[in-house]
Amino acid sequence: MTAGNVCAFTIQQCNPSICQVRIDFLTLTLAQPNAHGSCIYDSMNIIGGATNIPPICGENSGLHLYVDFNGNSNIRIVISTSSDASVPKAWKLKIAQIACDCPTRAHMYEALARKRFYGLSPSGCLMHYTDLSGTVRSFNYGTTVSSYLLPNGQPGTRQLANTNYGICVEMVAGYCGIQWSQSSDIYSFTVSGDTSTAVGQGIIGTPASFASGADCTTDFIVVPNPLVNGVPTRTDRFCGNGLPTLTTYSKPFVLTTVTNGDELPDSGNRGFALSYTQLRCTNIIVVVNDPVSTDVLGRNEFYQVIDVIKKLNIMDTMPVSTDVLGRNEFYQVIDVIKKLNIMDTIHDLIIKNIEKYVCNTVVVECWMCIAGANSEAENFQNFHKAMVTLYNYYLLLSNIFNNLELLCVTLKYRSTTYYQNSTDALKVIFRSALLSQLPLDYKKSVRHFYEVGLKYEENRGRESLDELCSNCSSNNCICAQYFYEANSILLELGLLEPLASQILTTTIYDYIENHVETTCKDRFDASFLAPLQKWLEDVIIKWLRKIYTCDYSNKEINKFNKKLQNFMYEIYTKVRINQLFGIIIEYPDSISALQDLKTCLSKTDLRPYLTRKLQKSMETRLLHTGVSTPDILTAYVATIRSMRVLDPSGLLLGAITQPIHQYLRSRDDTVRCVVSSLTEEGPSDLADELIKGEALQTDENTPSDDEEINWENWLPDPVDADPNKPLAHNRRTSDIISMLVNVYGSRELFVNEYRTLLADRLLTSLTCDTEREIRYLELLKLRFGDAQLHYCEVMLKDIVDSKRITQNIKQDLSSSGESDIPISSMILSAQFWPAFKEEKCELHQSVDEQMKKYTACFETLKGNRTLYWKKHLGLVDLDIELPDRTMNLYSVTPIHATIILHFQDKSQWHLDELSKIMQVPPTVLRRKIGFWESQYLISQVSPDIFQLVEVSVKGNLNVPHEIIVEDESESAMASTQDQREEELQTFWSYVTGMLMNLDSLPLERIHQVLKMFAFQGPTTECSLQELKHFLDRKVREHQLVYSNGYYKLPKS
């Protein structure tokens, strides 16, 4: 570009999010302004932005400026040059656009280091620096004079006229102040006045040549609220030809420079180049402690100030004396402070010093006390010591604070920067210092402290005071005193809440838990709710009241009390729930525990927990193979009874007994056990239940009237009830026997089982008490109804009748004189008895004959009726006379009797021989003979040869080891399984008929057809599974062929 031309750039916003442009003058060399300071030769104008920027000329390389965009209009840089080509002109600009949301500081340091982009400059700052220290320059400052001379021959000015801009320094974190000073060049602050004169007088660059305040009217800089040598200057504008070092703590750090429209009266001004350094926040003390200049203050006054400060006890080390100042001195001091207006500084200084002292000394010392303790007692002592140490310091420091407060009040000074309320200030300082340096194990320490306190409190109620304290193990226990002392310190310093309340709460919780657990461990026979409540009130709440003394209103304590009660209930409930299985087993001794639990359940929401827990313990302790069925039943009955106490609605019962039901269903002998416990005096007292119970209601839904009568006692269903299932039904079935019967869900099964058991009992014991059986039968009838038990009635009548008949026949027989074997019999109506186990057995001839006689008698007694003997059944009483002894045997089975009778005839038998005569299979017979072997009456002399032993030679007798004693409890009745088999057999003809006509059929189809034609009545129902078993057995027996899922008859 040739001289005299204009060069113009246009900066367009790259996008609407751009707010600012930073223009770096990498090189900007233009002609110097004229003597008036105006850029009339060369000039750079930046226009179109929101920032007003003076025309710039002269040497400005290395400077920068920020321009705000005005909306979205472009910014233009217009550089116009004079035609004077002898003046060098050069420019190289770097332009960066800055987005509006670009951070001003923070991670900008890093970005700046890479010189990639810049942060926004705060508005009003034409230049913006971010370093900790550096140099700022006014436009066109230079180390040489301007080449243009004034009319008087003096050198012209370099300072540009008509400027008013801010130079900002970004405050770095941790830095509170900034210090401005001239750079090394003595001309580095030549802003107004005649510079050459100052040079001539030799005072350039010294404080002697600077002016301030009202003296600065034309060109000056402004630094807000500066201090010179730590003393406020009372002015903020500076001009002239020298600048003292200025320190300011006013934020933001800004230096404003102002020049008027004409620089002519001044000569040789160059502007300024000032070094700045940001000051660390703590430097304030150094500033005051290290006064260099006493220019502003009088020398005496200054020392007075120092004296004051010393008397106020705020120096780094803790002074010994804490005397309040003497009256005279005090007023003297106040005068000085007033005069110097340094209350602000002093106040800050004192607070700062105290903070530092508390942080570095007091707190460290306090926490040191706690460290390293192991035992509870040690911790207790240490914590107390720590608190006392803390409090002593607090008292010491509060003296200073009182002085300060007095000072403030007298001077009517009100600090804005620190604490609003100076009485709390010290506490706040202590609190924040303590909490900011919490040691790792303070919790343990605090916890131990309160535990000891609590223990002591509880023991106080129990033992006399002179007894040994468990903590300090001294006769003269001062633990309580210690405790309350430390506690009141915590309270006074406001530390109780932040430091201890949480730990206190958990300590109390743990303590309650512990207490509850130890109190009601394994004791179910007493109610603990009232004692526990009393304990809580007497020990814990009382203690809490003491701890909080006046701090807490009664309302707060009550609130806490409620919370603790709730917690105690919850713990107690949990403890009881965990013991619930034991409680149930011990019912009814544990009734008070159950009552407690009931009360608790209504206050807590632990029902689901109870259900889960109890089910679990049932599973682990009851419902496994190791427990016999009667035991399970006993537990089950106890459960039902306990649950009735616990929850009259029956809902819990339903949930808890579900698994037991399921399990009982999977056991074969459940029904048998239920029935036998119903009719016998057992541990489960079911018989009693039977006596008091009313009619069984298994599947009736008719609501009873008593609900309407007792409407006042009505309670809503519990919240966890399923609204789809009416509860009335559940309530009804909580009758124990109904529930037991409902385990299987069918009365028939029950009645059948009862019939079998009854038959067994009647046939195996002659002494059977029919009176009692009839009574039970009547009771059962009440529940199961007449129809179901009709058969049993007939059975009992048979027994009674046969006694009478036997009596008759015996008379007949004895009158005819042939009664070598007295025979009696039980004459049964076969149709009404359960099926008998069929065993073939021929009795001894003599007995047989006698039986025939008996039959004949019967036939004459009851016309047209005869008897069929079940020869293997019955009981025989016999005496065996041996040469050396007589054996009396009662209730021997007919087979046994027959065997011994045969041996009476012939003393040695071969097994096969005997088997043939008795028509009993040899294996069975061998088993039966075993009985006599065990009586030492028969011995096996060689394989399968048995010999009667008339004279027992005990000791010498070679008793065979493997005497097989048959198990006694053999039922006379066919097992239910056999009976079932029998029933299924009736279907066989249907099946063969079907297969003959249709060749082959799948299982499902056979079942379907049977369902249609063969299954009539509920008992003859047969499940698919059962049918499959049946058919498969037939396949094994080669009566059926099974292939590809089809059954067919084998081809014959």
Next chain:
Amino acid sequence: MKVIIKNWTGVATWKWIANDDNCGICRMPFDGCCPDCKLPGDDCPLVWGECSHCFHMHCIMKWLQSQQVNQQCPMCRQEWKFNNK
């Protein structure tokens, strides 16, 4: 050795001596009882007709009462006469 049987209690079932198992009228077993009765045996006896058919007494009586004209055996349609053997 001498075995003295002091008492032998046997178990026996009684049975009607009849030429059939079930009553021809109620189809229930003779050894059971007719539908109106609860107890078998003495309380629900059998009767024989001259035609040698036998029934529960209660059953045949009911039958006979329901016959207005001729009193016949329901099995063989012969005139019903009780066999008093």
